[in-house]
Amino acid sequence: MKTHIEEKLLVYKVISKRDTEAFAKLYDFYIQPIYRFVFFKLSNREDAEDISSEVFLKTWDYLIEKPRDITSFRQLVYRIARNRIIDVYRERARKNECLIDVATETLVGNDLRIDIEVKEEQQDLIKSIKKLKHEYQEVIHLRYIEGLSTKDIAGILDISATNVRIIIYRATKKLKEFVEPKSPKKK
Template identity: 45%
Template structure:
């Protein structure tokens, strides 16, 4: 827990440097901390890697503009990044005029090992990801943010615009649905 507290303090310090001093080096550190997580989140929702890269890049540009624009209170840089990425994905679907589909095949990467254990683990992960893909969108998103991205309930709530209690209920229902899918 001590390391988590230090990370949060460092994040707040970086956020202060970006907002007050428009410090590009501090923002580069934030970028390095979150680029892979945000890209994985976007790629989970967008099946096209090029489009996922574009949306991720746009997310960081919009975040910089948001932070260096007029003075705003930001509780969490990670929450802000995920919220902007989520909105960018929604905008991309809206602009395309097509139904949302998800590609989770690229959302994970297991090291390639020749032993049987690694193959079995990969098969289990693939089966789980296929099951997650069968959930409705709001369940997928909650599960992705909470269990794959390992965000707190409060961060998930902030990103998807629901209360903490609603997120807990959503996650509970998603897990129950996953169990029933797995039993099929």
């Protein structure tokens, strides 16, 4: 979205006129970030595609069935995605499936010319992030991979912006503990 006002106008059109073209613009803007967010959590391409589609269907239903003033479409769509991911974890737990899989794809870009060393470093970083507790993983992903503000993250997680900053600090500190032992020691 170019501006927050443009986003609010599109949301207004969806709520008041059931404007599918306005919703399509919101979808086009947010589908890739939501897909990345879901894929990072589930590490499965097909599941991420399915869940991402479901998220936008649920978002449409929410906007149409419960019309109200939406302060941030971004917060709404990420919250719906987060809730759907939690549902998937619960379903997996019931089926005794493994909750955490090591990501087999890189998170950044599709450039096939990235050399092996960079890929290994990315995979090591992903593994280190996966070692963090769930709360830390989520905040690290939203902040550094999706580039969301602490205010947006606070809205998505339903906590204060101050708590988000504290969690980011603790998560990055813990992540450094996992990553630094792997770094060559300087003498």
